[in-house]
Amino acid sequence: MDRRTFLRSSASVASVSAFAGCSALGILGSSGPFTVTIDYPGSWGGSVGSPDGQRSVQGSGTEQFEIEGDIVSAVAQKRDAGTGRLTVSIAAGDNVVKRQSTTAQYGTVSVSHRRGSGDDVSGDGGANQQQEQTQNQEQEREQDRQALESLEVEQVQTYVSESEGGIFVTFQVRNPTSDGIGAGAVVELSVSGQDYTYQEQKFLPIEAGTSEELSAFFPEIVQDGPDIGSVDGMSPQGSENAVTCESISEHGYECEAPDYTAHVTFVPEYEVRG
Numbered sequence: 001m002d003r004r005t006f007l008r009s010s011a012s013v014a015s016v017s018a019f020a021g022c023s024a025l026g027i028l029g030s031s032g033p034f035t036v037t038i039d040y041p042g043s044w045g046g047s048v049g050s051p052d053g054q055r056s057v058q059g060s061g062t063e064q065f066e067i068e069g070d071i072v073s074a075v076a077q078k079r080d081a082g083t084g085r086l087t088v089s090i091a092a093g094d095n096v097v098k099r100q101s102t103t104a105q106y107g108t109v110s111v112s113h114r115r116g117s118g119d120d121v122s123g124d125g126g127a128n129q130q131q132e133q134t135q136n137q138e139q140e141r142e143q144d145r146q147a148l149e150s151l152e153v154e155q156v157q158t159y160v161s162e163s164e165g166g167i168f169v170t171f172q173v174r175n176p177t178s179d180g181i182g183a184g185a186v187v188e189l190s191v192s193g194q195d196y197t198y199q200e201q202k203f204l205p206i207e208a209g210t211s212e213e214l215s216a217f218f219p220e221i222v223q224d225g226p227d228i229g230s231v232d233g234m235s236p237q238g239s240e241n242a243v244t245c246e247s248i249s250e251h252g253y254e255c256e257a258p259d260y261t262a263h264v265t266f267v268p269e270y271e272v273r274g
Contacts, residue, residue, distance in 0.1 A: 032093065033066040034113070036074045040086040046076035073112035081105040104267075106186070106201060144268035147177040148251065151206070151266055155213075157242035158255040158262045160234045166219035167231060168239070169255065169262045174211040182207045184267050187216035191260040206266075234259040 036048045038059070045058040050069035057065065057076075065074075076088050087101040088109040098111045152174040160167050169187050183206045191198040202216040235258045236243055245255035245264060255262035 033068050034072040034097075034115075035091045036065045036067055036072065037089045037091065038063050038065075038074070038076045038087075039089075040076070040078060041084045042082045043079040044076050044086060045079055046074065046088075048072075048074040070115040071112070073110070075108065075110045077108040078102075078104075078106050106203075141268060144183065147175060147208070148183045148266060148268050150177050151175055151183055151251075153253075153266065156245040156253045156255070156264055157239075158245065158257055158260075159236050159239050159242040160231050160257075160259075161239075162231060162237060164217070164219070165231060166217050167234075167260065167262075168215050168217055169264060170213055170215040170239075170242075171245075171253075171264060172213050173206055175206050175208055177208045182210075185214070185216075186263075186265045186267055188263045188265075189216075189218045189260060190262070 038044060038046065038057070039062040041061065043058075043060045045056070047054045047056050048065045048067060049055055050067055050071050050073070052069060054073075057063070072090055074088050074090065076086060078086050083103050083105060085101050085103050086107055086109055087099065088111050089096050089099040090111055090113045091097065092115070097117075098113045100109045100111045102109050154172045156169075156171040158167065158169045167189060169189065171185070173185075175183060185204040185206060187202045187204065189198075189200050189202075200218055202218070204214055204216060206214070235241070243255055243257045245253040245262065248254045251266040253264040255264070
């Protein structure tokens with residue numbers, strides 16, 4: 001990728017030479033730390049670091065983290081179903097060198113940068129690059145939306161398996177699209193007791209050409225780490241007694257079992273990828 005430098009003033013040749021000579025202090029040769037910024041109005045979690053080590057981070061709103069080294073990476077995921085924009089950026093000094101974002105529910109953003117690679121997105125060249133990336137993403141998303149409309153779904157069911165020690169949510173699905181265009185399923189399980197509430201989500205990709213039974217398996221019921229219960233005695237037991245889920249929207253199903261509730265929402269694949 002070509003790197004372009006735009007001089008906003010009518011600098012002389014000497015000034016240009018001085019600028020080039022100072023590159024050791026600029027974005028390409030800087031030895032200072034990178035700054036990772038995670039911004040989302042709601043709650044988020046993830047990790048930041050370098051090949052020498054990663055650390056878990058969590059928060060809400062905007063947080064910044066300084067990372068030493070020549071390679072930096074960051075991953076962040078929404079912890080709610082909000083459609084606000086989650087943005088993760090990497091800066092070298094005052095220059096933003098990488099920036100990615102998502103508005104998908106429970107969306108994930110992953111960015112990385114190697115010092116000297118020249119992926120500056122804070123200048124005009126970066127703006128053009130961002131615009132091209134956005135156009136490509138929109139084309140992919142439109143294909144994903146078309147794949148979603150083509151999905152054929154039936155037999156959305158759920159049941160408890162004591163032998164497996166968990167809860168299954170299954171469905172028959174056919175995706176007739178081709179060329180790798182896919183959709184996805186978000187499966188959410190909720191279990192409420194007298195003094196606890198357990199909730200978990202699974203994300204299932206539905207690849208092009210798929211025509212099979214897919215399932216999401218929830219092997220544990222936990223709250224803040226420790227077990228709060230098991231599936232022993234929960235119903236319905238066994239696939240032969242499965243509860244059939246009802247369609248509650250164009251692409252959504254709800255499963256009301258005696259001891260828990262499951263929701264299945266089919267979405268464009270980009271929402272599963274984040």
